[in-house]
Amino acid sequence: MNRRLATRASVLLLALASGGCALTLDATHLGVPVSLASSAQQPDSGTPFSVTKHSIYFLVGLVPVSQPNLEDLLAGQLGTGARIANLRIKVRSRWSDLLVTGLTLGLVVPRSVTFEGVVAGK
Numbered sequence: 101m102n103r104r105l106a107t108r109a110s111v112l113l114l115a116l117a118s119g120g121c122a123l124t125l126d127a128t129h130l131g132v133p134v135s136l137a138s139s140a141q142q143p144d145s146g147t148p149f150s151v152t153k154h155s156i157y158f159l160v161g162l163v164p165v166s167q168p169n170l171e172d173l174l175a176g177q178l179g180t181g182a183r184i185a186n187l188r189i190k191v192r193s194r195w196s197d198l199l200v201t202g203l204t205l206g207l208v209v210p211r212s213v214t215f216e217g218v219v220a221g222k
Contacts, residue, residue, distance in 0.1 A: 146185065146220035155191075157209040168213050187217040 153168035174184055190213070193201070197210045 146182075146218045148216070148218050150214060150216045152212055152214045154197075155211045155213055157211070158207060160206040161209045168215075170215075173215055182219050185218045185220045187215070190214040190216070 151173055153173065154166070155164070155168060156166040157164050191211055192214075193210075194212050197212060201209050
């Protein structure tokens with residue numbers, strides 16, 4: 101009986117851990133056109149931007165506490181009649197993020213999220 105309970109608990113923990121530190125971003129409800137890539141023959145020109153925000157998770161990344169809001173971030177970059185082209189999103193752990201994770205023994209897990217792209221006119 102105890103072996104069966106341990107097997108079920110380990111499967112449940114593995115399923116929870118596989119979804120840890122997941123950042124879901126949805127550009128369908130932004131209200132402005134956003135593209136991840138442009139045509140190779142006609143690259144988009146405009147003003148490039150790069151913004152870094154931080155997301156924070158608890159319990160080895162299982163519980164999201166704070167995540168960057170894509171709507172607010174892109175709204176600060178756009179003007180009237182503009183669109184976002186070549187949007188790249190990089191999620192990484194900087195040395196300071198790893199230091200915080202190590203010092204808290206995995207209780208707090210910060211991640212650095214960098215949004216890069218080009219603000220192009222219509």
